[in-house]
Amino acid sequence: MSKKFQVVGIGNSIVDVLAHCEDAFLTDNGIDKGIMQLIDTARASELYGKMGPAMEISGGSAANTIAGLAAMGASTAYVGKVKADQLGDIFAHDIQAQGAVYEVPRAPADATDETGRCMVLVTPDAERSMNTYLGVSEHLGPEDIDTGMMADADWIYLEGYRFDGEESHAAFAKAIKACKDAGGKVSLTLSDPFCVERHRGAFRAMIRDNVDLLFCNEHEMAAMYEMPTLTACLNAAASEVDIVACTIGENGAMIIRDGKTEHAPATQATVVDVTGAGDMFAAGFLHGLVNGKDTLTCGRMGCVAAGEIISHIGARPEADLKELFRAEGL
């Protein structure tokens, strides 16, 4: 009997606050380009006060992936924490309106922390530099994991970023056990090289013991396996998991399974904002997988979805992804 959910994602619930800026703004404000930095409320307030007019679009890495999957027609659910505030309303509305189940209780209106947000600064080269105030998102704990939901998932999708927080380690462990005990499979995204630095040991153990499908990029692979070449890192990862899906920027993605390496080329796109490229690659890849496609097709679907997201501002899909897959014969 088929399960209720094809993919259940767990991650940080974030509303992106996106603004364009020049490179000088990054250097003047000590922002490292192209990566995600965690910031506290004081820094969030300082940066927001300095940055230009912005727009708000729901984000969060795993949430973007789940929204993408829902837009592709997959049956999905999302697990992550927001507060009962206006940004929490926005986050919940957007993921539910996309078709994903999202039922995690909100932190009450009198909680100290607010709904998380990420100030995303997009430079003229379309690179994004992220400054994340996690807020209540950080407090996702095992009590937020519905084991019935995890057991009813073909795949769970874990966001590496959410590993910043002890309660979340326990939450991940609870989700993995419930999913695996019921015959489900586990995918993980490494999220970010600095995130990997912070959690290398814990990630390694999780990958070795529980992960079936690993999403990553070149920088994350280098941080994780600390080997001189991408090939060496990928081979090390492939010895521990069934499938490694590694994005390689404008060159597309490498997929390693059963000792075989495949290459999915990137689609042509006018790059406006790379925010969410990795998230949407994972969405396309998982969509292929839960529909029984071969791994190369999965990789191509990932690249098509990533190509859509980088062609506009924001990390949630705007075009009809199903139509884009059809146009590519996928």
Next chain:
Amino acid sequence: MSKKFQVVGIGNSIVDVLAHCEDAFLTDNGIDKGIMQLIDTARASELYGKMGPAMEISGGSAANTIAGLAAMGASTAYVGKVKADQLGDIFAHDIQAQGAVYEVPRAPADATDETGRCMVLVTPDAERSMNTYLGVSEHLGPEDIDTGMMADADWIYLEGYRFDGEESHAAFAKAIKACKDAGGKVSLTLSDPFCVERHRGAFRAMIRDNVDLLFCNEHEMAAMYEMPTLTACLNAAASEVDIVACTIGENGAMIIRDGKTEHAPATQATVVDVTGAGDMFAAGFLHGLVNGKDTLTCGRMGCVAAGEIISHIGARPEADLKELFRAEGL
């Protein structure tokens, strides 16, 4: 001695909640296409629950105009009410970050009404249909008008929409008096044909007695003067004010001054979302005016600015408007 502000705008402080939809969604939900409807909290909640994933961008008609003027380099201030809530933070940040002075005290966090928002539904033909929950924006009253600021303005810019509310009539009267007593001039936008229907008498009196520059479109002119042709309506308006600037959709704008009619052609643009076209026309026109340009040049600047805003989603400028003016030799 030159004044501190070239233009001070007064209007509804709104955060736009923008989503794409098919025409069927409008008919299924009783939304009249292309206009602005005021809605209460229950209707706002119902509609939001039904609409698709959205993005949030600061809006408000006069606020868009002031943001546009600030982006063009004008010295501006904005007057309108938000609450001390997250959407209020967003609204205040965006207009201040654009360079406008915005100092109106916020309604306290325990106020019943929230910061106003407008659910903007963009159909495939790029038309926008607006559903506005005014929230605290409705309660702008004379106590919010800083007469010193009004006296220090070359122009004040009044948003017709804000005429929905008795306190605001008094606020407008107070602002007009302070501005005119100090030798300033008054511009008004009619905002919307249904807004004109609601306030025809009061608008007529204000136009006749106090308005120097009237912004409008064809539909608003017809609603205001109830004459069979646009020409007749424009002539009626021109007999009461110094300058009439009337947008005529994809054909650009007509400007009538001293019995002379001029035509400013629309600029070529791929139309993505018409939200804010009229607001940005007013910004470009006023920018020309405060810089001593002739009215035809003012109209052309308005059309260039409108062309920028309809080429992307949202009603706040993204491109460098000063550069666009230069490119057109303006």
